[in-house]
Amino acid sequence: MGLVHVAAGVLSDSEGRVLIAQRPKGAHQGGLWEFPGGKLEPGEPVEQGLARELDEELGIQVTASRPLIRLRHDYGDRRVLLDIHRVLDYQGTPSGREGQALDWQRPEHMDPARFPAADRPVISALRLPNRYLITGAGANVGAHAGPSDPDAFVARLGQILARADLRIVQLRAPGLDAEAYAQLAQRCANVCRDTQARLLLNCDPRLAAELPGSGLHLTEARLLALTERPRIDKPLIGASCHSASALAKAAELGLDYALLSPVRHTRSHADAIPLGWSRFAELVEDACLPVYALGGVDEADLDTAIRHGAQGVAGISGFWG
């Protein structure tokens, strides 16, 4: 069975809504909603094919785009390689040139069941920001301990989340016992509620189920011990990964994102061998979910990370200070 290489585009309006189109009834995955695009011609570069397809289907001329996510999916009757790009600039007004219905939808309102199965990670990618904050330890405390001064920790979190572009935070405090973690999580949840940020709990899934917060973050060890996505009433679940097999497991369980580390050498994980950007890109190439670059990277690396296939950058020291 051959591989069908497809380029599709994400157009956003000023309210953050994304353009989707309905596939014709008789077509493969017919009746479902998609990101506009289509098959590349043999040897055609992705950006050129994207521009051609969006001109044919929507009557617009793409002038700038950047990769969002690349995915492979096996439908049984067809294998697809999807290159999804964010369209950053275009000329013209989109219209359904092939008679297809169009709609503008906010990613958080998209129902994955109404899209082809391959698009699930695309919807996750659209719902996730490109900067991901991990909490650091308190002053004068090693990276594996909990914060020495919870008041200062919570105040620091509030200061950082005042920034409009940091909308997601993982509470990482491996030195705390369950009770202390729960207390701190409660206080962090209040800060997140006030700043409209999403809080991800890095703790035992059973403890996370009892705590406020939008999601769960799994260590690689917890991820590898699972046989299914944790059944927890939280919309967002991700995991730390350090290998191709962990990334494959995260995708297989239908997790929403992965953190892949360490890209560079870090003091907090001094013994770990850095991946470097080219190995990072190779691992992401085969991963079927959004992947953040972590480990010795900060905001200055955001463009580099995206060029190597990442959703964005995750960090402790770069953001926490």
Ligand SMILES: Nc1nc2c([nH]c(=O)n2[C@H]2C[C@H](O)[C@@H](COP(=O)(O)OP(=O)(O)OP(=O)(O)O)O2)c(=O)[nH]1
């Ligand atoms: N455009 C697009 N195709 C998708 C998405 N998700 C997904 O699985 N696909 C699959 C469905 C199809 O098998 C394939 C796209 O092929 P297509 O038949 O629409 O391509 P095309 O527009 O060049 O069509 P045609 O000229 O061959 O009729 O990719 C998506 O979000 N957008």
